[in-house]
Amino acid sequence: MSSTKLVIRSDRKAFGKTTIYVQYTHKSAKKKFSTGYSIAPNCWNGTAGKATGTSKEIVEFNARLQIIKGRIDKIVQDAILVGEEPSFALVEERLKGLSNSSSKLPELLKQEKSSNQDFLELFAENINVTSASKSHGTIKHYKSTLNHLKAYASKRSIKLTLSYLDTNFYHDFVQFLTKELEMTNGTVNNQLKRVKVVMSYALDKGLTDNIAFRKFKLLKHTEADVIYLTQSELQILFEADLSSEPRMAKVRDLFVLGCTTGLRHSDFSIIRPENIENDQLVLRTIKTGDWLRLDLNQYSRTILQRYPNGLPKLSQQKFNEYVKELGQHCGIDKSILVVHYQGTKRIMERVPKYSLLSSHTGRRTFVTQSLERGMPIEVLQKFTTHKDLKTLMRYAKVADEQKKLQMEKAWG
Structure with missing residues (x-):
């Protein structure tokens, strides 16, 4: 079984700052890949694998670390899917090919930021990978939201990338749903919730550091009357x-x-x-x-x-x-x-x-x-x-x- 987590060197806690690594575990053996970032040990949550704090800077810092970790996760997952052994050598080789460096990864952040990954493709991927854990009805709702996103992208003649989903997108998408599709606010909120779930999925996979979606507010609405039979x-x-x-x-x-x-x-x-x-x-x-x-x-x-x-x-x-x-x-x-x-x-x-x-x-x-x-x-x-x-x-x-x-x- 293979896994990754963000760690710091436990023997360097007396130092002012210590390097943050992605620790890759494969067949009970471990190898550390430097992220190129460092942190004071007392500012690190070892259990959660992230910097402590809730400020904007800390949130962005943790997002960058997740992007780096997510790149290794993707290399491992892609190897397993095609029947390759996700060995340390394979991971290191693929990382070198991506970053043109040894085992350090800061440049991967820039590479991801400049990518134009299609949000619609990622949305469809999320539906597929969660289909086993979600009910048929829930999957059906996600597919419906994906269709609304496709209609929006087509109507606006745009490509929905991970970086595109900012507050401007939020306001325009809400306008599209309420005015052009004539949805009630309760229905619009359901679409926004699913968009936020998939963006969280992208953030967890390290595919983006765009956290604007967290500010997507739900609209005021009145819950439908609780109809029941007497x-x-x-x-x-x-x-x-x-x-x-x-x-x-x-x-x-x-x-x-x-x-x-x-x-x-x-x-x-x-x-x-x-x-x-x-x-x-x-x-x-x-x-x-x-x-x-x-x-x-x-x-x-x-x-x-x-x-x-x-x-x-x-x-x-x-x-x-x-x-x-x-x-x-x-x-x-x-x-x-x-x-x-x-x-x-x-x-x-x-x-x-x-x-x-x-x-x-x-x-x-x-x-x-x-x-x-x-x-x-x-x-x-x-x-x-x-x-x-x-x-x-x-x-x-x-x-x-x-x-x-x-x-x-x-x-x-």
């Missing part, structure tokens, strides 16, 4: 006679299952008969990888009994399309006020409730109704696998009738 609405769906609408009946069953288990679409889509053990659903969640033992109830038990050979399959896109149709068919049409921002413009509109239904509505319904029905929050947290209560409570919304009931109970 107990009466859930009962209407559960009892609806859809015998003449087999497609809609399958969507209803999947939706009710989500509402009464709290499972995400990605999780109830993989349920097989063998996942049912002792009146529990036992599965590893797709998004977090957590093992979940979910006790069945009268609703989920009935739904699962209808499909002894496994639940029907439906993509999330189709599910979200059909569940709105289901809500309209069953009269889930209460008028809902929706408020959102587009740039500085505040937009208010009333829409029928069925138009806001999605697979995530099921999870919100489960959280809200579980609390309404008296389930202790610490037990609910076990079922939803949320790591903290703050995140869990974002899914909860107290119904008006429940508020009235609690007020009367408390005050009479």
Whole structure:
């Protein structure tokens, strides 16, 4: 196994300054490559492998060190990909070829700074290398952001390089998303978050020292109303006679299952008969990888009994399309006020409730109704696998009738 880290000489701590090295470990052996930079030992965090401090100068200094370290990482990774042994000799030879020096690397910084690495190519690379650790839905969102970046670059007739992503890009990209693509601020923020993730990826790999992306501020927005089904609405769906609408009946069953288990679409889509053990659903969640033992109830038990050979399959896109149709068919049409921002413009509109239904509505319904029905929050947290209560409570919304009931109970 090969690895790199930034270190200083432990036997030089009595000196005023000591050289910073990239220590390359391969097959338990170690070799140090000088970065050409030095530092006072008391200003060095050996555990983190960086200079201590948060000033602009220190941040930039650490970024330069990461660029140098990242060059060696890339040499090693490229060698492994083509089946070469990433030996000390190979790394040193490749470094000489890049810097035209012995084993010192300061010139590599200048070389990287002047490069015009394509940010779109790096974005696509990030999608590929993280595809195994991210859910299908998350990867789909990243691909969507990549398409928006491509559209922006095409519209502006520019090449998006790592150095191009500065505050001027930020303001113009936000303008493009809000004015030309007419995105709400919440959606724009999602694009900005993914851009920042990939720029952090580039910084960690030592491909850039551009840290302007850290100043990309999220826009003011109002979170979408936490839509959920009331107990009466859930009962209407559960009892609806859809015998003449087999497609809609399958969507209803999947939706009710989500509402009464709290499972995400990605999780109830993989349920097989063998996942049912002792009146529990036992599965590893797709998004977090957590093992979940979910006790069945009268609703989920009935739904699962209808499909002894496994639940029907439906993509999330189709599910979200059909569940709105289901809500309209069953009269889930209460008028809902929706408020959102587009740039500085505040937009208010009333829409029928069925138009806001999605697979995530099921999870919100489960959280809200579980609390309404008296389930202790610490037990609910076990079922939803949320790591903290703050995140869990974002899914909860107290119904008006429940508020009235609690007020009367408390005050009479």
